[in-house]
Amino acid sequence: MAQALYRRWRPQTFDDVVGQEHIVQTLRHALRTEHIHHAYLLAGPRGTGKTTTARLIAKAVNCLAPLDERPCNRCEICQAVNDGRLMDLVEIDAASNTGVDNIRDLLEKVGYRPAQATYKVYVVDEVHMLSTAAFNALLKTLEEPPPHVIFVLATTEVHKIPETILSRCQRFEFRRIPLGALVDRLGVIATAEGVATEPEALELIARAATGSMRDAISLLDQLSGGDSITADYVRLMLGAERREVVRSLLAAWVDRDLSEGLGVINRAIDGGADPRQLARQAADALRGLLLIRLGAGQTWTDPTTEERPLFDEMALKADPDRLVAAVRCFSDVAARQRTGWQPQLPLELAFVEAALKPAALQPGQASQSPTSQSPAATKPAQVSAPSPPSKMTRLDAAHAAMPDTVPALRPAGDSPASKRLAQSPITTAAGADTNADSRPNKVREAPAIPPLEVEPVGDPASVPGDGALAADSGMVDTAKANWLEIVKQVQPVHLGALLRDASVGGVDQDGHLVLLFQHAFHCERVAQEANARKVEDYLSQTFGQKVRLRCVMAQEWQAPKTKPRGTTKPAAIPIEEDELVRRAQQELGAVPRRND
Amino acid sequence: MSQWPVVGHRWAVQQLRHAIEVGEVPHALLITGPESVGKRTLAQQLIAAMLCRATGEERPCGRCPSCRKLASGNHPDFYGVESEDRTTHLRIEQIRDVERFLTLTPNESPCKVALISDFERATVGAANALLKTLEEPPTYAHLILLATDADLLLPTIVSRAQQIVLRPLASHEIEGALIATWGVEAGLAGRLARLAGGRIGWAVRAATGQEPQTQMEVAVEALASALREDLPSRFERAQALARDTATLAETLEAWLTFWRDVLLLQTGNEVALVNLERRDLLGSIGKAVDIAMTLHILAELDHSQDAILANANAQLLVEALMLELPTLS
Numbered sequence: 001m002a003q004a005l006y007r008r009w010r011p012q013t014f015d016d017v018v019g020q021e022h023i024v025q026t027l028r029h030a031l032r033t034e035h036i037h038h039a040y041l042l043a044g045p046r047g048t049g050k051t052t053t054a055r056l057i058a059k060a061v062n063c064l065a066p067l068d069e070r071p072c073n074r075c076e077i078c079q080a081v082n083d084g085r086l087m088d089l090v091e092i093d094a095a096s097n098t099g100v101d102n103i104r105d106l107l108e109k110v111g112y113r114p115a116q117a118t119y120k121v122y123v124v125d126e127v128h129m130l131s132t133a134a135f136n137a138l139l140k141t142l143e144e145p146p147p148h149v150i151f152v153l154a155t156t157e158v159h160k161i162p163e164t165i166l167s168r169c170q171r172f173e174f175r176r177i178p179l180g181a182l183v184d185r186l187g188v189i190a191t192a193e194g195v196a197t198e199p200e201a202l203e204l205i206a207r208a209a210t211g212s213m214r215d216a217i218s219l220l221d222q223l224s225g226g227d228s229i230t231a232d233y234v235r236l237m238l239g240a241e242r243r244e245v246v247r248s249l250l251a252a253w254v255d256r257d258l259s260e261g262l263g264v265i266n267r268a269i270d271g272g273a274d275p276r277q278l279a280r281q282a283a284d285a286l287r288g289l290l291l292i293r294l295g296a297g298q299t300w301t302d303p304t305t306e307e308r309p310l311f312d313e314m315a316l317k318a319d320p321d322r323l324v325a326a327v328r329c330f331s332d333v334a335a336r337q338r339t340g341w342q343p344q345l346p347l348e349l350a351f352v353e354a355a356l357k358p359a360a361l362q363p364g365q366a367s368q369s370p371t372s373q374s375p376a377a378t379k380p381a382q383v384s385a386p387s388p389p390s391k392m393t394r395l396d397a398a399h400a401a402m403p404d405t406v407p408a409l410r411p412a413g414d415s416p417a418s419k420r421l422a423q424s425p426i427t428t429a430a431g432a433d434t435n436a437d438s439r440p441n442k443v444r445e446a447p448a449i450p451p452l453e454v455e456p457v458g459d460p461a462s463v464p465g466d467g468a469l470a471a472d473s474g475m476v477d478t479a480k481a482n483w484l485e486i487v488k489q490v491q492p493v494h495l496g497a498l499l500r501d502a503s504v505g506g507v508d509q510d511g512h513l514v515l516l517f518q519h520a521f522h523c524e525r526v527a528q529e530a531n532a533r534k535v536e537d538y539l540s541q542t543f544g545q546k547v548r549l550r551c552v553m554a555q556e557w558q559a560p561k562t563k564p565r566g567t568t569k570p571a572a573i574p575i576e577e578d579e580l581v582r583r584a585q586q587e588l589g590a591v592p593r594r595n596d
Numbered sequence: 597m598s599q600w601p602v603v604g605h606r607w608a609v610q611q612l613r614h615a616i617e618v619g620e621v622p623h624a625l626l627i628t629g630p631e632s633v634g635k636r637t638l639a640q641q642l643i644a645a646m647l648c649r650a651t652g653e654e655r656p657c658g659r660c661p662s663c664r665k666l667a668s669g670n671h672p673d674f675y676g677v678e679s680e681d682r683t684t685h686l687r688i689e690q691i692r693d694v695e696r697f698l699t700l701t702p703n704e705s706p707c708k709v710a711l712i713s714d715f716e717r718a719t720v721g722a723a724n725a726l727l728k729t730l731e732e733p734p735t736y737a738h739l740i741l742l743a744t745d746a747d748l749l750l751p752t753i754v755s756r757a758q759q760i761v762l763r764p765l766a767s768h769e770i771e772g773a774l775i776a777t778w779g780v781e782a783g784l785a786g787r788l789a790r791l792a793g794g795r796i797g798w799a800v801r802a803a804t805g806q807e808p809q810t811q812m813e814v815a816v817e818a819l820a821s822a823l824r825e826d827l828p829s830r831f832e833r834a835q836a837l838a839r840d841t842a843t844l845a846e847t848l849e850a851w852l853t854f855w856r857d858v859l860l861l862q863t864g865n866e867v868a869l870v871n872l873e874r875r876d877l878l879g880s881i882g883k884a885v886d887i888a889m890t891l892h893i894l895a896e897l898d899h900s901q902d903a904i905l906a907n908a909n910a911q912l913l914v915e916a917l918m919l920e921l922p923t924l925s
Contacts, residue, residue: 004623004758007732046755052729062673088831093728096695098721156752206846215755220624222758225614236607258863258887266868270766282681330827343630343764343795345856349894354886501827568817587827 005221006214011052012073013081014060018185018213019177020049026172027053031060032067034054034521035171036119039142039151041127043158044174048214050154053172054123055081057152058089060115062590077117088114095126100133107141111147120149124554127153128160135162142168157480176211179203185213186220196228215377239274243303246281247310250289253326254317258369262348269344279347283330289315290323325353374555475543480504481511490538495531500520512550513539516557527551600704602634603796604765609638616645616655621707622758623906624730626715626741626749638762639711643674646738647705662705672703686718688816691725698729698737707736715741716748724748727912730756754851762791764794778803784785788917790851790870811843815850820877823924830918838911852897858882859890885922896920 011017014024040057047087056071059081065072072078080086092106106122113583114120124130124270130138142165143149153169167311183199183206190197209216223237235242245268251259268278288300292315303311318326326537330349336346479486483504490496501522505514517523525531532549539547575581576592584590600609615621621642643655648663665671675697677690678779694710701709721896730739730753734746739757746754746761771789773796774780780788780803781812791812792799802845818837822830837847861882871878882890900913 046752095724095727096692096729126724126727129721212751212755218758224610225611225618225620234743237761239763259865262860262863262865263867269764272763272766274761274763332899337745340852342853342856342900343794345852345894347897348856348859349891349898352887353891356891567611588831589828 006217017049019181023172034588038145039169041169042154043173046072049342052153054152058121061119069433088117093128094124098129100137104410123152124156126155128155129497137431195224198231199227199270200231200396201234234374239277241268241273246285253355254314261351275344279330286327286503310431326355329354498526512548516554523551602638604769608760612642623733624739624757626757626759627744627745633762633794637833639740643709655742673705673708676711679717687723688722688725691722695729707739713742770796770799811846812850818880819851834914834918838914848901854892862887
C-alpha cells in the first residue's frame with residue numbers, strides 16, 4: 001500500500017519546514033554553537049510540524065556531518081532515523097501510555113548509554129495526556145537527565161501541561177502556517193507527484209486546511225485520485241459553494257428578496273452543498289462587506305478584481321448595523337452543532353431573519369422613535385417586514401391572527417391597564433395639565449412588549465416642560481422599551497435573571513433610575529452593593545451617561561410628590577380587574593372563589 | 597463497472613472505487629454525515645471490497661470465501677467497535693482492543709481493517725489513545741471512523757484522516773431509489789422522500805414498516821387541530837403530548853417542518869414544500885399570520901428542541917408553545 005502523502009512528504013531537513021522560521025532559526029543556531037538543551041517542549045496546533053521537528057532534532061544532534069550541515073540526511077544515523085530504525089530515538093505515544101508505570105519503565109532505561117549515536121533522544125508525543133502521577137514521576141529526570149539524554153515533548157494542548165514541566169523545558173510555540181506558504185508547498189508536492197492542479201483548487205485546499213499542513217496535504221492526497229484537480233472537484237468534496245452562489249445569496253439579502261434567497265439556498269443544498277459551510281461562506285463575505293463599508297476594504301483580500309466592484313456596490317446599500325446583525329445570524333448557524341431533520345432550516349431562518357432585521361438596537365436613537373425599536377429580535381410584531389408578501393400591516397395581521405393569545409395588540413383604549421391608570425387620581429391629575437392625547441399612546445408605547453412582562457407605568461418622559469429630567473427622558477424611554485433586551489446582556493447571567501423581574505419605573509428626585517420589583521427577594525439581591533454596582537456600570541456604559549440605581553418594590557413606589565405623574569400599580573385593584581385574573585376567567589374559564 | 601449498492605454520494609463512491617482499483621486506499625478514513633444517511637453502508641462496501649479476493653473489477657464480488665465470511669461476521673481481518681447503545685460512550689478499552697487487533701499481522705488477507713462507529717461519542721481519553729495509531733499505523737492496517745460531524749471530534753483526529761463528508765440526499769434521489777430498489781409505489785415514495793429530509797435510511801425503514809412514519813402525520817394533524825382550538829382544549833392536548841416523551845422530539849421536528857412550509861409559502865417559494873398534501877391549510881395560515889410571527893414560532897420550536905435535550909419539563913414546554921400558537925378562526 002502506498003504511504004499517505006503527508007507521511008511521504010514529512011520534511012527531512014530544516015529547509016523543508018514551512019512557516020516556522022522563528023523555531024528553525026533558533027534551533028539551527030543552537031546546533032551550530034552546540035548549545036543543546038536537554039529538554040524541549042514543542043507546542044502548537046495540529047499539522048504545524050511538531051513531530052517533524054522532534055525527529056529533526058534527533059537527527060541533527062546525532063548527525064555525523066560537520067556542525068553547519070546538520071542534519072545531512074546522508075550519514076547512516078540520518079538514514080536510520082528516516083527509516084524509523086535508529087535504536088537511540090525512542091518515540092513514545094503518551095496518549096496510549098498515560099500511566100505512571102509507563103514512565104517508570106522509561107526512566108529505568110534512561111541510564112543506559114546510547115547504542116549507536118551520541119545522544120539518546122526521547123520523543124514523547126501527545127504529552128498532554130499523561131496522568132498527573134506520570135508527569136510528576138518525570139520531573140526529576142527532566143530537570144537533570146544523564147548527559148547523553150535529550151527529551152522532546154510535543155503537544156497540541158499546552159495548557160494541560162503542569163507548570164513544573166513547562167519550567168524545565170525550552171518551549172517552542174508553533175504557529176499556523178500562512179495561506180501563501182501552504183499553497184506554495186502544495187504546488188511543489190503536486191508537481192513532484194505528477195498531479196495537474198488548478199491554482200484556484202490549491203488555494204481552496206489551503207483555505208480549508210486553516211493553517212495545518214497535514215490537513216492540506218491529506219486533502220491533496222484524497223483529491224489526487226483522478227487525472228487532475230479542478231476547483232469544482234474540490235468544492236464538491238468540501239461541500240463549498242461557488243462564489244457566484246454566495247454572491248447571489250448576498251444580493252438577495254441586500255434587496256431583502258426572501259423568495260430569491262430561499263431559492264438560492266435550496267438549490268445549493270440540493271446540489272450537495274453543506275448548509276454550515278454555506279453559512280460560513282456567507283458570514284465571511286458579509287464580514288468583507290462590513291470591512292468595505294467601514295472603509296477597510298483593502299484588508300479583505302478574498303475577492304478577485306472582477307468581483308470587487310460588485311461587492312462595493314452591495315456594501316453601499318447595506319448599513320453597518322444591518323451587516324453586523326447579518327454576520328451574527330449566519331455565524332450562529334455556522335457554529336451550530338445540532339443538526340435537525342431539515343438540515344437547511346437553520347440557514348433559511350438565519351437568512352430570513354437577517355434580511356428582515358431592522359437596524360440593531362442602539363440606545364442613542366431610541367428617543368427619536370421608541371416604537372420602532374425591537375427589544376427582542378425574534379419576538380413577533382417587532383420584526384417589521386420591509387417588503388413582505390403579506391399586504392397587511394403588522395398590527396392588523398397579528399391582531400386578526402391571534403385575538404386570544406397575544407393581548408398586547410389590543411387597541412389601547414379598552415386595555416385594562418389604561419383603565420387602571422385612568423382611575424388613578426395622580427395620573428389623571430398629571431394628564432390634565434399636560435398633553436392629554438399623548439398619554440394613551442405612551443401607555444401603549446411598545447405594542448411589542450406584552451403587558452404580562454412589563455408593568456404598564458405612567459411615563460415621566462411624556463410630560464413636556466419637564467426641565468430637570470429632560471436629559472434623562474430619552475434614556476428612560478429606551479430603557480423601558482428595551483428592558484428585557486438590555487437585561488439579557490447583563491453579566492453575570494444570574495444577575496440578568498434577577499433583573500428580569502424588574503421594570504423601569506422612572507427617575508426619582510435624586511436622579512436615580514428607579515427599578516420596580518415584583519418580589520422582595522429579587523429586589524434585595526439586586527440592591528446589594530456589589531450587584532448594584534455591576535448593573536450601574538453596565539447601564540452607564542450602555543447609555544453613555546452616569547446611571548445610579550434605586551431598587552424598590554413595585555407596590556411601594558410612588559412617583560416623586562413634587563412632580564406627580566403615573567404610579568406603577570395602585571395598591572388596591574379589585575381582583576376582577578387584574579389582567580391575569582381577567583384572562584384566566586375569559587380564556588381558561590376560571591371562576592373566582594372567595595376565601596373570606 | 598457495476599455500481600455499489602449505495603444510494604447517492606456518487607463522488608464518494610467513485611473516489612473509493614478508484615482507490616480500490618489502484619490499490620491506494622488511505623490508511624485512515626473518516627466518514628461523516630447525519631444519521632441514516634448511508635455512512636455504514638458505504639463503509640461496509642468499502643471494507644468488503646478491500647478484503648475481497650476476486651481478481652476482476654467487480655469487487656466486492658459477494659461470492660468468494662472472504663466476502664462470505666465478512667457477511668456472516670466471521671472475517672478474521674476485520675474488527676468493528678461501536679458504542680454499546682445510543683447513550684454510552686466509546687471507551688478507551690475498546691480503542692485499545694482495536695490497537696491490539698492491528699498489531700498482529702493479517703491472517704489471510706493482504707490488509708486488516710478496523711471500523712470504529714459513533715466516534716463522536718468517544719471519550720477524550722479514547723480519542724487521544726487513537727492518535728498515534730491513526731497517524732502511522734502498521735503498513736497493512738486500515739482504520740475507518742464513522743461520526744456524525746467532524747466538528748465534534750478532536751481536530752487532531754480529523755487532520756490525520758482523509759475525510760469523506762456525506763451530505764443529506766436530494767429528495768428526488770431518495771424517491772428514485774425507493775421506487776427502483778425497494779419497490780415502493782410512486783405516491784408513497786414521493787411523500788416519504790420529502791419527509792425524510794435527505795436520510796435514505798429513515799425513508800427505507802419507514803417504507804418497510806420499521807419506523808412509524810405515521811408519527812409525523814399524527815403530529816401535523818395535532819398541530820392543525822390545535823390551531824383551531826381555545827386554550828383549555830389546547831392545554832389538554834399539551835398534557836397528552838407531553839406524556840409521551842419518546843415521541844415528543846419527533847413531534848416538534850414535524851411541527852418545525854410544518855412551519856417551515858408556512859414560511860416558504862409566505863416568501864413565495866413553493867418548490868421545497870414538505871407537507872404538500874396540506875397545501876391549503878398551509879396557505880390559509882400563511883395568509884392569516886404575518887412573517888414575523890412565523891419566524892417567532894420557528895425560533896420557539898427550535899428553542900424547545902434544545903430545551904428537551906437539556907431535560908426541560910415537557911408539559912410546561914408544550915403548554916408554552918400552545919400559548920404562542922396563533923388561533924385560526
